[in-house]
Amino acid sequence: MKTLSPSFAALALALSGFTFCAQAAPSQQYISDQITVVVRDAPRNDATFLSSIKSGDRVTVLETLGDQSFAKIRTGDGRTGWIIARYLTPEPVARTIVNDVRRELTEAQSRIRDLEARLGQTRASLEKARPALELAGDNERLREQVDGLQRSLKxxxxxxxxEKERRRTMLTGAGLAGAGIVLGLILPWLLRSNKRRRWGDF
Known part of the structure; x- marks a missing residue:
């Protein structure tokens, strides 16, 4: 049987150590908000699996056995079953709020583009009418036309x-709402974890 040379063995050991260090190096990551909740036919963890729902899905709560137990729900397509109650929240999740704000922001941007186009047309009409008014200063009809264009421009x-201020407000509100909801979801879980950890010390 052919044996490895000492230098080759040392090189292999060094490479394996480098690979282990690279795999063990800490990296900053985040907890995903894409949660899948199992729906069962009874309020037990070993009950029959019926379906699953995702974070952000809207459900109707029919019965609850407590925040730390199970709740009977009906999904949007009419299915009923039991889920773990702590996954329920009365407020939409941050992803849903962000999607709504994005839709409203897109609509606001569309309105702003329309207003910008109208603004440009009004200014062009005003500039077009101004020479005629200068040539016929006593023409009341042209004077009224210019006055109307100036009012429309204003x-x-x-x-x-x-619209621009409304868009700025929506962006600020979305950031605050998203941060508040995430904090509201994480803080109760941390408190429950600390409580269980304290009871486990006895």
Whole structure:
């Protein structure tokens, strides 16, 4: 049987140690909010599996045995079953709120683009009418037309400012709401974990 040379064995040992260190190196990651909850036919962990629901799905609570036990729910498509009650929350999850805000933000941006187009058209019409007014200063019809265009321009600029401020408010609100919901979901779990850890010390 052919034996390995001492130098080759040392090199292999060094490489294996490097691989182990690379695998064991700490890295910062995050807990996923994509949670799958099992729906069973009875309030027991060993009960028959019926289906599963995901975080953000809307359900109707029909009965509950307590926050630390099980709750009977009905899903959006009419299925009923039991799930672990601690996965329920009265508020939408952060992902749902962010999706709603994104949709509203897209609509607001579309309205802003429309207002910008109208603003440009109004300004162009105003510039087009101004030379005619200068040539016919006593023409009341042209004067009224210019006055109307100026009012339209002012109103459009005001609406444009309101839409931009609304978009800024939505972005700020989404950030605060998302942070609050995540904190509200994680904090009770941490408190329960600390309580169980203290009881385990006795």
């Amino acid at each position: 109103e459009t600029e005001q609406r444009y400012g309101v």
